[in-house]
Amino acid sequence: MAKYKDSSCKVCRREGAKLFLKGERCHSEKCAYDRRPFGPGQHGKDKKRTTDYRVQLREKQKVKFMYGLLESQFRLFYDRANKKKGATGENLLNLLERRLDNVIYRLGMASSRSQARQLINHRHFLINGKITDIPSCILKQGDVIEIKERSRTSPVFKASLEYAGERTQIPTWLQLEKEAFKGTVLREPERTDVSADIKENLIVELYSK
Numbered sequence: 001m002a003k004y005k006d007s008s009c010k011v012c013r014r015e016g017a018k019l020f021l022k023g024e025r026c027h028s029e030k031c032a033y034d035r036r037p038f039g040p041g042q043h044g045k046d047k048k049r050t051t052d053y054r055v056q057l058r059e060k061q062k063v064k065f066m067y068g069l070l071e072s073q074f075r076l077f078y079d080r081a082n083k084k085k086g087a088t089g090e091n092l093l094n095l096l097e098r099r100l101d102n103v104i105y106r107l108g109m110a111s112s113r114s115q116a117r118q119l120i121n122h123r124h125f126l127i128n129g130k131i132t133d134i135p136s137c138i139l140k141q142g143d144v145i146e147i148k149e150r151s152r153t154s155p156v157f158k159a160s161l162e163y164a165g166e167r168t169q170i171p172t173w174l175q176l177e178k179e180a181f182k183g184t185v186l187r188e189p190e191r192t193d194v195s196a197d198i199k200e201n202l203i204v205e206l207y208s209k
Helices: 008-015 023-027 052-066 071-083 088-097 100-107 113-121 155-162 200-207
Strands: 125-127 144-147 174-177 182-185
Touching: 052 071, 052 200, 071 088, 071 200, 088 100, 088 200, 100 113, 100 125, 100 144, 100 174, 100 182
Parallel strands: none
Antiparallel strands: 125 144, 144 182, 174 182
């Protein structure tokens, strides 16, 4: 399966935003974006020419990398959002937030979305009592996510759940039961539940050309 293999820290610096792609490292003094908040490379500090297309493209790239998707995957989500009733941009964010890997990250069961995908691929999670290994699975209201019983003693989950709800606030549309190693989707996410730093209208403008 294809995947992005360049440095995650360079992505944050290039997009000019902290995307929390490296888990615990992003919360430490080792965070490259905090130490060097400018673009990578010898011309990283140079002022870039600004055009409407550049602004739209950079916003799309930022959101794509934030959720850990390739271009073809991101476009499929956009097309799906465009076919639904309502604002396409909000529909897109709703679908991205309800991906299984994102929900696990939001619940604090993994330190990053990339780690969540790896744990899902290794079949550590149950959805409504059934094992799943599909990170792109879209969850719905009432779905219950559990860590498999024999995986609960893993240091990975202990470390993640120790800080769950502290470093990254658990959104109100999700509920975490730490002692039961379980999370529940209470409702579908609304626009106010997603980062205000995302300008989804720019992504819609880019794809509408």
